[in-house]
Amino acid sequence: MSTDPPPAEGERVLLVDDSQAISRLLRARCQELAGVESEMAGSLAETRALLASGARRFFVAVVDLNLPDSREGEAIDLVRAHDIPVIVLTAHYDEAIRARMLTKEVVDYLLKSSLHEIDHVATLVRRIHRNRDVKVLVVDDSGSFRAYLVRLLELHRLQVIEAANGREALAVMQSDPGVDLVITDYNMPEMDGLALIGALRQRHPRSELAIIGLSEHGTQALSARLLKNGANDCIAKPFLVEEFYCRVIQNIEQIELVRTIRDSAVRDYLTGLYNRRHFFETGETLYAGAKRRQITLAAVMLDIDHFKRVNDTYGHLAGDRVIKQVASLLACGVRQADLLGRYGGEEFCILLTGIDQSSLAMTLERLRSTVASTPIEHEDQSLSVTISLGATLALGDSLQAMINRADACLYHAKQGGRNRFVIDDSVE
Numbered sequence: 001m002s003t004d005p006p007p008a009e010g011e012r013v014l015l016v017d018d019s020q021a022i023s024r025l026l027r028a029r030c031q032e033l034a035g036v037e038s039e040m041a042g043s044l045a046e047t048r049a050l051l052a053s054g055a056r057r058f059f060v061a062v063v064d065l066n067l068p069d070s071r072e073g074e075a076i077d078l079v080r081a082h083d084i085p086v087i088v089l090t091a092h093y094d095e096a097i098r099a100r101m102l103t104k105e106v107v108d109y110l111l112k113s114s115l116h117e118i119d120h121v122a123t124l125v126r127r128i129h130r131n132r133d134v135k136v137l138v139v140d141d142s143g144s145f146r147a148y149l150v151r152l153l154e155l156h157r158l159q160v161i162e163a164a165n166g167r168e169a170l171a172v173m174q175s176d177p178g179v180d181l182v183i184t185d186y187n188m189p190e191m192d193g194l195a196l197i198g199a200l201r202q203r204h205p206r207s208e209l210a211i212i213g214l215s216e217h218g219t220q221a222l223s224a225r226l227l228k229n230g231a232n233d234c235i236a237k238p239f240l241v242e243e244f245y246c247r248v249i250q251n252i253e254q255i256e257l258v259r260t261i262r263d264s265a266v267r268d269y270l271t272g273l274y275n276r277r278h279f280f281e282t283g284e285t286l287y288a289g290a291k292r293r294q295i296t297l298a299a300v301m302l303d304i305d306h307f308k309r310v311n312d313t314y315g316h317l318a319g320d321r322v323i324k325q326v327a328s329l330l331a332c333g334v335r336q337a338d339l340l341g342r343y344g345g346e347e348f349c350i351l352l353t354g355i356d357q358s359s360l361a362m363t364l365e366r367l368r369s370t371v372a373s374t375p376i377e378h379e380d381q382s383l384s385v386t387i388s389l390g391a392t393l394a395l396g397d398s399l400q401a402m403i404n405r406a407d408a409c410l411y412h413a414k415q416g417g418r419n420r421f422v423i424d425d426s427v428e
């Protein structure tokens with residue numbers, strides 16, 4: 001949940017505003033902050049034509065409340081009728097506008113008074129974009145209230161799962177480890193909210209799973225108990241929709257922030273692959289398991305050929321682009337259970353588990369040919385690079401010794417002419 005997922009094919013932001021200046025600014029900020037493309041419409045008529053054409057799919061729309069041909073928010077209704085979440089921009093705010101916006105079930109309504117607000121809108125667009133990877137479990141024995149919460153959350157494009165009481169919720173959490181946020185009522189049969197939160201906290205710390213407890217107005221003592229029992233936050237019912245969304249977003253972002261910090265300690269900033277330290281930490285566990293259970297483990301070292309020339313010819317930015325692209329080709333080319341890391345510079349290391357000599361050779365050949373045959377686009381140029389690989393299946397005395405052996409094979413592959421692999425049996 002910590003990094004922006006790539007947009008699904010064709011998924012864009014729909015910007016509806018008669019001010020081209022505002023739409024352009026928003027388009028630029030949505031691209032910068034959320035990495036998403038936008039499509040602009042200057043009127044209700046243009047919006048209708050764009051939606052009718054079906055040429056684009058939109059995951060969110062930012063709609064100006066007042067357009068020359070849409071004085072009563074008709075553009076909002078049109079976009080909502082296409083089941084697209086809407087963020088409304090308004091030039092001014094009053095209670096009547098707020099009430100109207102709530103009935104239209106919009107994501108939020110924001111004043112377009114300053115540049116700061118434009119950034120606020122783009123941040124909200126990024127939130128909605130990321131929400132499709134965020135899973136929320138709603139726990140309440142009242143079917144109608146649960147349905148209401150689910151509707152609110154789905155309006156923000158969150159994935160929602162339901163449970164009718166604490167016991168059901170625990171079963172869901174066991175079968176689905178991907179839940180990021182639990183919203184639970186207190187008063188429920190079988191297992192109440194307090195007991196549920198206590199049970200969840202035995203397995204999921206506050207920094208990894210956010211829990212919002214629901215209490216009733218006038219029951220401050222209960223709110224305190226929910227928090228003391230492990231809830232990250234509490235909302236008293238009945239609540240304002242705006243408060244609900246603010247708290248949900250804040251809690252999700254808190255969890256994401258912790259994940260980002262954790263990730264940055266174990267991942268390489270350029271490629272997103274594991275860094276060398278984490279590779280060795282996790283690698284030692286794989287190595288010990290292989291030694292103990294006598295299962296095979298292959299260590300692979302690989303290096304981009306003549307990489308210095310790429311930097312010298314096309315510049316360091318192009319070099320970085322090449323490293324990133326090779327990293328993502330490698331990530332796609334190994335299995336989930338394998339361990340891939342950036343060793344340093346243009347060198348990568350892989351530990352492959354449960355593999356024999358012939359499948360190791362096939363894997364190395366596949367990685368080599370994939371990199372060699374995939375062009376890398378950089379500023380109107382198409383570059384191509386090759387890699388050399390060295391590998392060993394000999395467990396030896398330590399992981400470091402295995403890596404050294406693989407590195408010696410890599411050296412032989414380079415000596416042999418590059419764009420090839422060497423497995424240590426062939427050099428001994």
Ligand SMILES: Nc1nc2c(ncn2[C@@H]2O[C@H](COP(=O)(O)OP(=O)(O)OP(=O)(O)O)[C@@H](O)[C@H]2O)c(=O)[nH]1
Nearest residue numbers: 303304305306307308309311316319320345346414
């Ligand atoms: N752009 C970029 N360059 C890097 C990075 N890390 C290391 N390099 C460069 O990678 C180059 C590695 O060059 P060498 O070790 O001489 O190897 P090579 O040119 O790939 O030649 P062979 O390995 O013998 O095929 C050096 O020029 C480093 O400055 C990085 O993160 N980004």
